[in-house]
Amino acid sequence: MIGLHKRISLALGSVCIILLCFTIATVVRMVQSDQQQLPQSAAKKTSQYRLVLITHDLSTPFWDKIGESAKKEASQQGATLEVWGSYGEDQNDFLKQIEIAIDSRMDGIIVQGLDTEPFQEMTKIKAAFYGIPIITVASDVPMTDSMRKTYVGSDPIMAGRTIARQMIKDMGEKGNVILLGNDREEYDQQQRVKGVMEVLHNYPLIQTHYIQTSNQKEKVIAATQDGLNRFPDVNAFISIDANLTSAMVQEIERRSQIAPYHIYSFDDHPDILSLLRKGKLDGVIEQSPDTMGKMSVQMMTRWLKGEEIPLNTKGFFTSIRIIQPVDVQ
CATH class of the missing domain: 3.40.50.2300 (Response regulator)
Structure with missing residues (x-):
């Protein structure tokens, strides 16, 4: 009987060892697979950020220039950028566009600042909760009220x-x-x-x-x-x-x-x-709307890539000049 028990114990021990080896091998293969996939995912992330530019003055010459230069710079930075927004004073639609961008988990939101409580709640609370960086462009809202990373526009x-x-x-x-x-x-x-x-x-x-x-x-x-x-x-x-x-x-x-x-x-x-x-x-x-569009994308991608953290919270001021009738004839 003792010999029989020994043989059973040895058999069970062998099975356990085989199962343990199989489990370890499976875990190793999974880890190796994850390690191979992670750099590819990270590379895709750094080369294909999803950005959005949101304004409440769509289809105006000023914002058309900002949008065009922002798209051009995004392409050069290996990112995609869409221009969303509303027309005139439709603040509800404008805020809805920001909410959609947050719910879509955009990598970054570049937005025309709107100094209202609903805008501040949207950027300071909801966007911050999901870790989505906000940069204001052309019109600012102070960092303390909006948690924006920086501002790009005229002083x-x-x-x-x-x-x-x-x-x-x-x-x-x-x-x-x-x-x-x-x-x-x-x-x-x-x-x-x-x-x-x-x-x-x-x-x-x-x-x-x-x-x-x-x-x-x-x-x-x-x-x-x-x-x-x-x-x-x-x-x-x-x-x-x-x-x-x-x-x-x-x-x-x-x-x-x-x-x-x-x-x-x-x-x-x-x-x-x-x-x-x-x-x-x-x-x-x-x-300088062209500069605003270009620089806002540059600052956003630099922050996303970790090249400049934090950004200058005072903002990046673009040039201005006074023009008179003689300058536009």
Whole structure:
């Protein structure tokens, strides 16, 4: 009996050893297979990032330039980039596009900043939860409010200073100035006003009047009427939000001749260059949309590849210049 038990024990031991060897061999093969696949997957990841550019001003010349240069740079970086967005003031659709990009697990989102609480929640909470980097372009929202990695676009404070200096050069060191701004008081607009006031504070004989309105045409016309009625000796207008400029100019023309006034704006609206060519604006801040598109993709891919972490949270400022009617004839 003892001999029989020994033979059974030896047989069972042999079976266990064979099963153990088979299991070890299987695990080794699986590990080797994973090791072979991981570099291929990583290589594919670094050469084919899925990026999206989202704006609430689709099909405008300014954003067409940003989109075209962003696509070109993405191709050179081995990434794919789609341009999504909404038209005009449809903020709900704009926010929905951001939500879709997050749910689609895009590798990176480049977006026109919108200084509202729903936008901040979308970028600061939902995108951050899934680890999707956000870069704002052309319009900024502070990093503390949006958790964006960086901003690419013009410096709004410098833009405000530049337009104020040009106005003083044209108008002189005394007069009455109306600043027309959007009542949403977005971050970029606040910074532009800050830049204007930094310059004008040095000229005590220049009186500044800040009027706010929504961007509905009727509201802009009413606000312009109010300004002309309250300050009949006004010498100059600065439209802080380019979306207000066309209706503002229309009402000034209706009331009197454009010629006596010095009128200034920014270039991020389709009507602006036409108004400048017609001599209805005296100066416009021209930005660099081509550079914005290219640089925003460069910064995003550098972050994704780990080449620059963190990115400069203050942002990367693109060039601006003042242009006048003579420059666009």
